[in-house]
Amino acid sequence: MLQLSEMVMAVVFAVLLATTKGVESRKAWRENAEGEYLEYCVISCRAKSASLTDFGGVGDGTTSNTKAFQEAITYLSQYESEGGSQLVVPPGKWITGSFNLTSHFTLHLHKDAVLVASQDECVILFRTTIISFYGRGRDNTEGGRFISLIFGTNLTDVVITGDNGTIDGQGEVWWQKFKRGQLNYTRPYLIEIMYSENIQISNLTLVNSPSWNVHPIYSSNVLVQGITILAPVTSPNTDGINPDSCTNTRIEDCYIVSGDDCIAVKSGWDEYGIAFRMPTKQLVIRRLTCISPFSAVIALGSEISGGIQVVRAEDIVAINSESGVRIKTAVGRGGFVKDIYVRGMTMKTMKWAFWMTGNYGSHADNGYDPYALPVIQNINHHEMAAENVTMAAELEGIPGDPFTGICKSNVTITLAKNVKKLPWNCTDVAGISSCVVPQPCEALAYQVPGSVAACNFPEESLPIDNVQVQVCSYGRKHWR
Template sequence: MYLPQDPTKTHDAAARISAVILLALLSLATVEGKRSCPTNYLQVPAISCRKHTALITDFGGVGDGVTSNTQAFRRAIEHLSSLAADGGAQLTVPPGKWLTGSFNLTSHFTLFVHKDAKILGSQVENESEWPQVALLPSYGVGRDAPGGRYSSLIFGTNLTDVVITGNNGTIDGQGAYWWDKFHKGELNLTRPYLIEIMYSDQIQISDLTLVNSPSWFVHPIYSKNVIIQGLTILAPIDSPNTDGIDPDSCSNTRIEDCFIVSGDDCIAVKSGWDQYGIKFGMPTEDLVIKRLTCISPDSAGVALGSEMSGGIRNVRIENFTGINTQSAVRIKTARGRGGFVKDIFVRGMYLSTMKYVFWMTGNYKSHPDDKFDPAALPEITNINYRDVVAENVTYSARLEGISGDPFTNICISNVKIGLTATPKKLQWNCTDVEGFSSDVVPPPCAPLAKAGKSGGCDFPEDQLPIERVQLKTCFVQNPTVV
C-alpha cells in the first residue's frame, strides 16, 4: 500500500542528502587542490609531463663546479631512456655547479635545470668530453674549419617529445676558451653549439638563462613542431658567432618572449649553404617570432640568411624591440645561394639606437668553398614591414638587390623614423629593389615610392598550427625541499 509522506520530512531528507553530497564534493576538491598544488613541487609548463623522475646525483653527479659530470649525465640519460615507453622520464639538475662535456638526450624526456643550478661546459678539448660529429649535409663543410665539428654541449638527433627547461636555471658554455682558440686560428673542428637538436619532432626549449656559448646558442635543425620561449641569452657583444637562436631547415616553429644580448644575430633563420643547401632542399617555413628583445651592436635582431639555400618562407615577426642593434630584420643572400626568401611579414617594431632600420644585402659573399654555382640566384619577394617606430637612427634603409635578380614586392607602411643628431645625408640607399610604401617618414627611395595597399602592408591574421599548441601544467619536485 502506498502511504503519502510528509512533504516537510521529504524536503528535510533531500536537504540532508544534498548537504552530505556537497560536503563530499568540497572535501574531494580540497584533496584535489592539495594534490594539484603541493608546496614542495614546482609548476612547469611543458608539452608533456613525465611519469618517472630522477636527480643527476642519483647517477654520481657532483655539483662542485670542478668534478666532471659528463659520465653522470650520460649514465642518467641512458638509464632513463628505457622508461620512454612507460610515461617518459625527467632528469632534474638540482642547485649546484655541474661541470660537463657533451651529452645526448633521448625521446620522451625532460631535462629540468633548477633556478639555483648551473650547468658548465667543459674546457677540456678532447674526445671524451667533446666527441666529433658528422658535418651537416646542408652545409657540406665546417664553419670554423673544413673538417668535422664538435658535438654540442646538449645534443640530440632523431628524437620525439623532448623538453629542455627550468625555472630560470643556467647553462653556461664557458665560451671564452673557444673564442680565444677561434681568434688564434687554432681550431681543427667547428666549435660546439650550446644546444643542438636534429631530425626531431615536438621539441620545447624554455625558461632558462643561457650564457657564453662557444658558438651558436640554440640550433634546431631538420626538425618540426618546435617551441622556444622564455629564454634569456647573454654573450659579450664582441664574442664571435654567438647567434642566439638559429632555426635551420625547420617547420612549424614558435619563438616567443626571449631576451638576447649577442655578438652576432639575435635570431638567424637558415636553411643550408649554397650548393649543399640547394641539394638538401629543406626550407625553414611556418615560423612565428613574437615579443623578442635584442641588443647586438654589430648584427641583426632577426637575420634571414645568409645560409638560406633551401629556402625561407612564411615567417611572421611581431612585437620586436631592438636596442643598440645594427639592424632590425635583415635579409642576407648572394649569387650562388639559390633558394628563396618569400612571404615574410613583420609587424610592430620598436627600435632605439640603430644603424639601419631596413637592410637587405644581395652581396653577402661568404661561401663554403669555390664549388658554388654563381648562376644560382635567390628569389626574394613579398617582404612586408608595417607599424615601425624608431629613434636615434643613422640610416633609414640600405636595400641592395642583385643586378638582373631584383628583390620584388617589398612593402613598407606606417613607419616613423627619428634620426640621430648626425644622420647620413642619403637616408634611403636602394638598388635593384621594387615595391610599395605608404605613410613612411623619412620618405622612401623612388623604387619604393609607389603607393601601397589601402590599410598598409599585409600581415596574416590566421594562426600557425604551432601557435595553437597549449602547454600542460606539470609538477617537478623541488630539490631544495626535503
C-alpha cells in the same frame, strides 16, 4: 649617451618582466613539510622522475658530471614507451662535457642550478660527419666540429627547461682560439636538436656560448620560450636562436644580448642546401628584445639555399643594434625568402633600420653554381618606429635578379643628429610604401593611405600557434 653595459643593466629587468608575461610555461617552487615541490607548464608530463644525484652527480663546481648525465639518460630512456621520464638537475654548479638526450624526456634545471660546460676536450665528444646542408665546418674548411653541449638527434617529444636555471658555455677560451686561428674544427653550440619533432626549450638563462646558443635543425614543431641569452657583444658568432631548415617553430618572450644576430633564420649553404631542399617555414617570432651592436635583431640568411617562407614577427624591441631586419644572400645561394611579415617593432639607436643585401659573398667552397640566383619577394614591414638611426635603409638586390614585392607602411624613422648619408639607398629592388617617414626611395612606389591594404599582417593562425602546454609537477624530499 649610456654605455652599452649601463643600457643593458637599465633595461634587462624591465624587459624580462615585460616579456615573460606572455610565457605560458611558468613555474613555481614551493617549500613544504615534505621538501621542495615544483609545478611547471610544458608540452608533456612524465611518468618517471629522477635527480642527477641518483647517478652520482656532484654539484661542487669541480667534479665532472659527464658520466652521471650519460648514465642517467641511458637509464631513463627505458621509460620512453611508459610515459616518458624526467631528469632534474638540483641546486649546485655542475661541470659536464657533452651528452645526448633521449625521446619522451625532460631535462629540468632547478632555479639555483648552473650547468657548466667542461673545458676538457677529452670529454667533449667530437662529430666528424659533414653537416649535409653546409658542406664544411663554419670555422674552417674541415667537415668536423665539436658536438654541442646538449645534443639530440632523431628524437620525439623532448623538453629542456628550468625555472631560469643557467647553462654556462665558458666560451672565452673558444673565442680566443677562434680569433687566433687555432681551431682545426668548428666550435660547439650550447643546445642543438637535429631531425626531431615536438621540442620545447624554455625558461633558461644561457651565457657565454662558444658559438651559436640554440640550434634546432631539420626539425618540426619547436617551441623556444622565455629564454635569456647573454654574451659579450664582441664575442664571435654567438648567435642567439638559429632555426635551421625547421617547420613550425615558435620563438617568444626571449631577451638576447649577442655578439652576432639575435635570431638567424637559415636553410643550408650554396649547392649543399640546394641539393637537400629543406626550407625553414611557418616561423613565428614574438615579444623579442635584442641588443646586438654589430649584427641584426632578425637575420634571414645568409645561408638560405633551401628556402625561407612564411615568417611572422611582431612585438620586437631592438636596442643599440646594427640592423633591425636584415636579409643576407648572394649569387650562388639559390633558394628563396618569401612571405615575410614584421609588425610592431620598436628600434632605438641603430645603424640601419632595414638592410637587405644580395652581395653577402662567402661560399662553402668553389663548387657553388654561379647561376643559382635567390628569389626574394613579398617582404612586409608594418607599424614600426625607430629613433637615433644612422640610415633608414640599405636595400641592395642583385642586378638582373631584383628583390620584389617589398612593402613598408606606417613606419616612422627618426635619424640621428648630423647624419650626412641619404636616408635610403635602393638598388635592384621594387615595391610600395605608405605612410613612411622619411620618404623612401622611388623604387618603393608611394601609395595613398587607405588605397591598398599595405603590408597587412596575416590574421589566421599557423599550426605552431595551436600547440598547448599542460601543468606538470615534481616533488622531492631531499636534493642532496
